[in-house]
């Protein structure tokens with residue numbers, strides 16, 4: 001019998017109402033087709049369901065942050081990473097220039113300043129190119145296929161990355177990492193430019209929800225305690241300043257990106273992803289948030 005799930009996903013997508021604007025501070029993203037729309041679910045047994053334009057690829061942007069955080073935790077241990085980057089919601093915009101006044105650490109690894117510091121913790125003694133390749137390989141293991149960088153998005157973002165450079169210099173000024181800040185921003189921008197589709201994202205989310213084992217390739221990508229740490233931070237910080245609304249209305253660990261992707265990971269059960277480029281004023285995909293609200297209600301996904 002054919003599964004009813006793809007038709008259900010199609011219905012949810014069609015019921016969403018678009019609004020907001022595509023991200024324009026990265027020139028290449030401003031050129032994206034705003035009407036693209038797709039969704040996918042990956043179940044614990046590795047079965048993947050998709051609907052809409054599932055072949056369309058887009059840059060992963062901030063959705064890379066939890067996975068690079070996982071690589072940094074895996075390589076350095078939870079304690080060492082916690083000494084450099086906190087786990088508290090910042091209550092500020094994703095690109096805010098702030099450090100915890102007491103500890104001088106970025107508040108968490110999901111805001112840009114924390115993600116830049118996190119990127120520096122992958123292969124800290126390697127070159128910029130080695131670090132970028134380690135990140136590309138690591139995220140590919142989460143996705144179960146070799147991901148590639150979108151050079152146009154990379155060039156476009158790096159040419160206007162003044163804000164991220166200032167954040168990297170701020171962290172460097174308090175010894176939050178040891179490398180050249182320009183190289184860290186270069187690598188971080190490459191990380192954000194990796195191309196994915198919704199099925200990749202659903203598998204990546206399910207790998208976190210599956211205690212670090214990719215449900216399709218069966219590869220253990222990170223330890224179970226690393227996956228738990230990442231999901232915990234997503235629960236409190238994943239949707240920026242809208243995380244409180246998200247947790248009450250959707251109720252699962254999640255992450256959004258300015259490319260228009262949103263992922264959600266329900267431990268032990270499902271990894272979900274939606275792609276729609278128009279964003280609300282905190283930077284979350286408008287249709288993505290609506291689709292997740294439906295998933296949560298219809299499938300009883302709320303954790304509580």
Ligand code: DON
Nearest residue numbers: 061062094192256257258283
């Ligand atoms: O660093 C940036 O600004 C982008 N590469 C990523 C920001 C992002 O995706 C924020 N998400 N909603």
